[in-house]
Amino acid sequence: MSEAGDERAIWAELFELEPPPAEEDQGTRRRGLLGRLRENLSRPRQAISPQLAGIFAPKLITADVWDELEEALITADCGMDASIALVDQLREEAGQGRITNGSELATALATAVGGLMAPEPPRISLRASPTVILVVGVNGSGKTTTVGKLAHRLSELGQKVVIGAADTFRAAAVDQLAVWAERSGAQLVRQGPGADPGAVAFDAVSSARARGADVVLVDTAGRLQTQRNLMDELRKVSAVVGKADPTAPHETLLVLDATTGQNGLSQARLFGEAVPLSGVVLTKLDGTAKGGIAVAINRELGIPIKLAGVGEKLQDLQPFDAKAYAQAIFSAPE
Numbered sequence: 001m002s003e004a005g006d007e008r009a010i011w012a013e014l015f016e017l018e019p020p021p022a023e024e025d026q027g028t029r030r031r032g033l034l035g036r037l038r039e040n041l042s043r044p045r046q047a048i049s050p051q052l053a054g055i056f057a058p059k060l061i062t063a064d065v066w067d068e069l070e071e072a073l074i075t076a077d078c079g080m081d082a083s084i085a086l087v088d089q090l091r092e093e094a095g096q097g098r099i100t101n102g103s104e105l106a107t108a109l110a111t112a113v114g115g116l117m118a119p120e121p122p123r124i125s126l127r128a129s130p131t132v133i134l135v136v137g138v139n140g141s142g143k144t145t146t147v148g149k150l151a152h153r154l155s156e157l158g159q160k161v162v163i164g165a166a167d168t169f170r171a172a173a174v175d176q177l178a179v180w181a182e183r184s185g186a187q188l189v190r191q192g193p194g195a196d197p198g199a200v201a202f203d204a205v206s207s208a209r210a211r212g213a214d215v216v217l218v219d220t221a222g223r224l225q226t227q228r229n230l231m232d233e234l235r236k237v238s239a240v241v242g243k244a245d246p247t248a249p250h251e252t253l254l255v256l257d258a259t260t261g262q263n264g265l266s267q268a269r270l271f272g273e274a275v276p277l278s279g280v281v282l283t284k285l286d287g288t289a290k291g292g293i294a295v296a297i298n299r300e301l302g303i304p305i306k307l308a309g310v311g312e313k314l315q316d317l318q319p320f321d322a323k324a325y326a327q328a329i330f331s332a333p334e
């Protein structure tokens with residue numbers, strides 16, 4: 001199967017849609033995804049590797065290895081809590097004689113990280129008609145880009161998409177969204193600069209209903225410097241969407257920039273207090289040496305990571321696969 005067809009099949013799985021025709025077996029697809037993740041995550045992998053490489057060297061492990069491993073995991077942004085839990089688990093496995101050398105340790109760590117994060121692959125159900133997806137986060141985290149990338153994937157799978165430009169704070173933001181909408185053939189619902197974001201979101205849902213669209217993506221503003229206003233505004237947008245459809249929003253995705261490291265955790269807590277979050281989109285994983293932040297987010301917030309941004313281009317968004325991620329980041333270098 002072509003790489004594009006391969007990608008479409010993975011996205012169809014995320015959205016619980018019929019897979020595109022000419023399917024091949026899952027094993028091949030999984031290997032494909034792992035390969036691309038490895039490629040896209042090559043920078044964090046290389047950056048973490050020197051520290052872990054010594055630990056993973058094919059020699060018998062010593063008592064010192066546990067402190068070194070804990071330090072390496074904390075440095076990689078996995079968070080104190082998850083790092084300690086992982087080391088405890090691995091130390092126990094070693095005590096039972098199941099880990100004796102560095103390469104067994106590497107394999108066990110990747111398995112433990114994958115298991116700690118998400119036993120099941122993420123889903124974004126599109127059962128509601130239309131399904132309303134609210135995209136929130138601080139300024140510059142990658143919300144608008146993520147909306148554009150999602151519109152592209154959904155359109156590819158034959159879904160009719162409406163984008164609500166509820167970031168009415170900057171005119172440039174709406175223009176940026178218009179470009180993304182045009183590229184994916186999505187319909188853009190917008191109002192003038194300074195318009196009420198709730199009104200735009202309401203319009204977008206109403207318009208999607210009238211046109212029989214499948215999905216509404218609502219892009220929102222992120223202004224870190226006016227945190228309280230932003231949170232009030234978000235709450236309002238979410239409530240107004242609920243007036244257009246009492247079951248909406250069906251998903252509220254928090255977009256977090258992986259390069260902000262542990263700061264992302266406090267952002268997630270603040271946003272979670274304002275609106276119930278259903279998932280995290282972790283962007284810019286291509287630009288950080290500390291890919292471990294995904295582990296910390298999952299462990300400390302209990303919100304699943306559903307999507308990963310690995311670049312600026314239209315195709316640089318992937319359904320998050322914890323196992324593939326853990327193998328790409330935490331396995332021994334070949």
Ligand SMILES: Nc1nc2c(ncn2[C@@H]2O[C@H](COP(=O)(O)OP(=O)(O)O)[C@@H](O)[C@H]2O)c(=O)[nH]1
Binds near residue numbers: 139142284309
């Ligand atoms: N390298 C990289 N850049 C990204 C990614 N996602 C978004 N960006 C860039 O981050 C910047 C801010 O993105 P934007 O979508 O405007 O953020 P917003 O303010 O949250 O809407 C832009 O330059 C994007 O191209 C990603 O996954 N990787």
Ligand SMILES: [Mg+2]
Binds near residue numbers: 143145167219220
């Ligand atoms: Mg934006």
